[in-house]
Amino acid sequence: MNILSLTGIEFGKIRRSKILLILLTAAVILWIPSILNADLNFGMQAEGISPENNFLIQGFLGMAWFMYPASMVVSTVLLTQTERSNRGILKMLSLPVGTFKLCTAKFIVLLVLAASQILMITGIYFASAAIAGQIQQYDFMLPPLFVLKEAVYIYLSSIPMLAFFWMLSVCIKTPIFSVGIGLASIVPSVLIINTKAWWIYPMAYPFYVITTEYGKLASHLSTGEVALVPWIPLAIIFTCFCFMITCLSFGQHERR
Amino acid sequence: MNIIDTENLTKTYSGFTAVSDLNLHIPQGTVYGFLGPNGAGKSTTMKMFLGLTSPSSGKFHINGKRYPLNRVSILKEVGSFIESPAFYGNLTGEENLEIIRKILGLPKSSVAEALELVGLTKFKDRLAKKYSLGMKQRLGLASALIGHPPILILDEPTNGLDPVGIHEIRTLIRTLPEKYNCTVLVSSHLLSEIELMADNIGILNHGHLLFEGTLEELREHAAFLGYPTDNLEETFLAMIHDDNRQRSDVG
Amino acid sequence: MNIILECKKMRRTGFYPAFIAGGILASCLPVMNMAVRADTFKSLPQPPLTILLDANWTMMAMLNVLLIVSAACIMYHTEHDDNAIQKMQTLPLRESGIFFAKFVLMTCMSIVTLAIEALAFLFCSLQWFDKYDGLYPDLLKNFGYFLILTLPAVLLALAIASACNNMWISLGIGVICVFTASMIVSTDHFILQIFPFALPFRILAGAASLTIKKFLTTIISEVMVIGLAELIFLRIRKALV
Numbered sequence: 075m076n077i078l079s080l081t082g083i084e085f086g087k088i089r090r091s092k093i094l095l096i097l098l099t100a101a102v103i104l105w106i107p108s109i110l111n112a113d114l115n116f117g118m119q120a121e122g123i124s125p126e127n128n129f130l131i132q133g134f135l136g137m138a139w140f141m142y143p144a145s146m147v148v149s150t151v152l153l154t155q156t157e158r159s160n161r162g163i164l165k166m167l168s169l170p171v172g173t174f175k176l177c178t179a180k181f182i183v184l185l186v187l188a189a190s191q192i193l194m195i196t197g198i199y200f201a202s203a204a205i206a207g208q209i210q211q212y213d214f215m216l217p218p219l220f221v222l223k224e225a226v227y228i229y230l231s232s233i234p235m236l237a238f239f240w241m242l243s244v245c246i247k248t249p250i251f252s253v254g255i256g257l258a259s260i261v262p263s264v265l266i267i268n269t270k271a272w273w274i275y276p277m278a279y280p281f282y283v284i285t286t287e288y289g290k291l292a293s294h295l296s297t298g299e300v301a302l303v304p305w306i307p308l309a310i311i312f313t314c315f316c317f318m319i320t321c322l323s324f325g326q327h328e329r330r
Numbered sequence: 331m332n333i334i335d336t337e338n339l340t341k342t343y344s345g346f347t348a349v350s351d352l353n354l355h356i357p358q359g360t361v362y363g364f365l366g367p368n369g370a371g372k373s374t375t376m377k378m379f380l381g382l383t384s385p386s387s388g389k390f391h392i393n394g395k396r397y398p399l400n401r402v403s404i405l406k407e408v409g410s411f412i413e414s415p416a417f418y419g420n421l422t423g424e425e426n427l428e429i430i431r432k433i434l435g436l437p438k439s440s441v442a443e444a445l446e447l448v449g450l451t452k453f454k455d456r457l458a459k460k461y462s463l464g465m466k467q468r469l470g471l472a473s474a475l476i477g478h479p480p481i482l483i484l485d486e487p488t489n490g491l492d493p494v495g496i497h498e499i500r501t502l503i504r505t506l507p508e509k510y511n512c513t514v515l516v517s518s519h520l521l522s523e524i525e526l527m528a529d530n531i532g533i534l535n536h537g538h539l540l541f542e543g544t545l546e547e548l549r550e551h552a553a554f555l556g557y558p559t560d561n562l563e564e565t566f567l568a569m570i571h572d573d574n575r576q577r578s579d580v581g
Numbered sequence: 582m583n584i585i586l587e588c589k590k591m592r593r594t595g596f597y598p599a600f601i602a603g604g605i606l607a608s609c610l611p612v613m614n615m616a617v618r619a620d621t622f623k624s625l626p627q628p629p630l631t632i633l634l635d636a637n638w639t640m641m642a643m644l645n646v647l648l649i650v651s652a653a654c655i656m657y658h659t660e661h662d663d664n665a666i667q668k669m670q671t672l673p674l675r676e677s678g679i680f681f682a683k684f685v686l687m688t689c690m691s692i693v694t695l696a697i698e699a700l701a702f703l704f705c706s707l708q709w710f711d712k713y714d715g716l717y718p719d720l721l722k723n724f725g726y727f728l729i730l731t732l733p734a735v736l737l738a739l740a741i742a743s744a745c746n747n748m749w750i751s752l753g754i755g756v757i758c759v760f761t762a763s764m765i766v767s768t769d770h771f772i773l774q775i776f777p778f779a780l781p782f783r784i785l786a787g788a789a790s791l792t793i794k795k796f797l798t799t800i801i802s803e804v805m806v807i808g809l810a811e812l813i814f815l816r817i818r819k820a821l822v
Binding site: 159250253264265 | 603644650748
Binding site for chain 1: 380381382383384402403404405406408410412414416417418419420421425428429430432433434435457458459473
């Protein structure tokens with residue numbers, strides 16, 4: 075059984091879970107205030123950012139700070155609860171599949187869910203930029219390639235965070251703790267991104283990355299910069315560490 | 331030739347011994363009835379065979395393979411049904427089996443065949459969480475039988491079925507070794523049920539094996555020890571009762 | 582009676598430790614903030630408590646609301662997971678009774694969380710600011726206000742959780758609501774301000790007494806409306822199933 079078809083099976087398991095609907099609702103709600111408050115984008119002279127750039131960045135800031143990480147915590151709940159609610163995990167463990175592969179396949183599902191939400195958010199950005207443009211009689215639309223680049227940037231920087239959430243949900247059996255720690259870990263990102271050592275806190279990566287993009291687009295705003303060292307090595311080590319722990323403890327509880 | 335052998339298999343949970351020095355010998359191509367009251371350690375033993383729990387001491391081999399060294403290759407040959415059925419409630423019966431089929435790498439037709447075998451074809455498009463207890467049980471059985479594995483481990487497979495269903499499943503289990511040349515390990519707490527299915531039986535109480543052999547041997551053994559022999563259920567109850575008494579005396 | 586049963590149902594789910602841990606975690610914010618930036622805060626002209634609340638409450642409230650949402654999910658998850666709710670429905674008691682008992686229990690636990698946070702503020706005031714008269718009554722008034730502001734959120738979180746059989750759906754809706762709340766906290770529209778999940782972010786200090794009265798009456802009506810809506814919902818669901 076190769077990992078690809080196993081991932082396909084894992085996708086089959088989350089049928090009728092309505093997770094895409096939840097992710098989509100979150101994405102829509104993210105942009106509604108941006109459309110309603112589109113006029114605020116014209117008052118950003120102090121920051122020195124153009125209205126169309128501000129429109130995009132404000133939405134992406136909202137996504138990276140809370141909406142996207144929190145949606146991913148919800149997704150990990152889905153992935154673990156589908157296995158536990160009718161003890162499907164027990165059946166899986168008595169089938170000839172390696173637990174390592176099983177765990178990897180599930181993580182891939184999480185990565186795909188994450189990508190799909192970011193894509194939805196990006197897609198809805200274009201729609202809302204068009205709507206806001208109509209209302210304000212101003213062209214808010216940015217080149218798709220630029221928007222996609224920002225989205226991909228956020229996505230890649232969020233992988234360590236996803237590995238951490240996945241580890242929480244697999245290793246902590248009490249749902250209130252895995253969910254609670256996951257959600258609570260998002261909140262301090264606001265503080266962390268203002269420190270020099272932001273790279274020690276993976277939950278802040280996407281938010282930090284988009285904040286620096288904001289700084290680049292706003293000429294009067296000085297934000298931090300993304301120094302690849304020690305960030306990237308640390309992020310890779312952190313991701314691998316979380317992933318290893320997750321694989322090692324996957325199914326252990328059911329095997330007692 | 332024995333397809334499953336255990337050597338002093340023991341499982342202890344903090345301070346409590348669920349299975350104690352168990353030596354089982356399950357011949358190939360037979361139905362082996364695993365008998366014991368609730369909490370005797372039947373499920374724990376079966377879980378150990380499936381790698382769902384690790385033995386505290388002792389070992390076992392299944393078809394010449396050992397756990398945990400050959401976990402995946404053991405599981406390839408074993409179809410299992412443990413305790414209450416395990417499934418995905420948000421999927422239909424057919425979709426549940428489809429998952430197992432893909433993992434086992436079986437042909438597409440095997441899903442329909444398994445559904446037919448347990449009489450679930452009519453309900454294959456219903457969500458598993460909406461199934462009645464009996465249907466869930468049948469789904470669990472289908473997920474064990476799918477692809478005709480050479481070894482079947484079934485933990486109280488007739489629980490929750492109606493009399494017709496019980497009869498059907500019993501007949502099915504009885505015919506499996508002949509039809510597919512497989513070995514079945516089936517547990518129950520009713521001797522009357524095991525009597526109708528099994529070639530060999532093992533009686534377990536408080537994690538200890540009280541008896542292992544054919545039904546005929548059980549009769550002889552019981553007569554020798556002075557237990558009633560005209561009704562095997564009574565023989566069984568008397569054996570358990572006696573064993574419990576001895577235990578409490580020792581305790 | 583019902584409430585004691587609900588307390589028992591929550592054993593070993595991590596429900597109680599979560600509220601205590603949540604309180605302690607949120608309390609770390611003002612303490613750490615003061616420890617790092619004491620001088621900045623001490624130079625501000627406002628009363629100590631106002632300074633502390635202004636600097637920390639938004640994040641603390643966010644943690645509190647997230648705690649409420651996850652706790653509500655767990656409360657109903659224990660009911661739905663092994664079909665316990667079905668058993669409850671066959672017993673001679675009202676499902677709405679279970680709901681309101683859960684509400685009371687969660688309110689009690691919120692008091693615990695808020696009390697821990699109040700202690701943290703007390704500690705910060707005594708440690709870093711000069712003593713001033715009226716600190717204790719101020720603290721009590723503020724946290725009493727917070728508690729009342731929290732009630733609609735608790736009720737709504739429970740109502741959402743009771744409606745969803747799957748935990749990720751109730752959690753998903755809860756998370757979306759919290760996010761919406763975090764976006765409308767700074768708005769001036771009264772209608773948006775009274776969104777149940779946005780209320781716990783409000784601060785007593787600096788608010789006119791008329792505004793406070795307006796909020797209090799709104800909260801009472803919100804509690805009644807959500808409670809009534811839940812009653813109707815439970816009745817309709819029973820009729821449909």
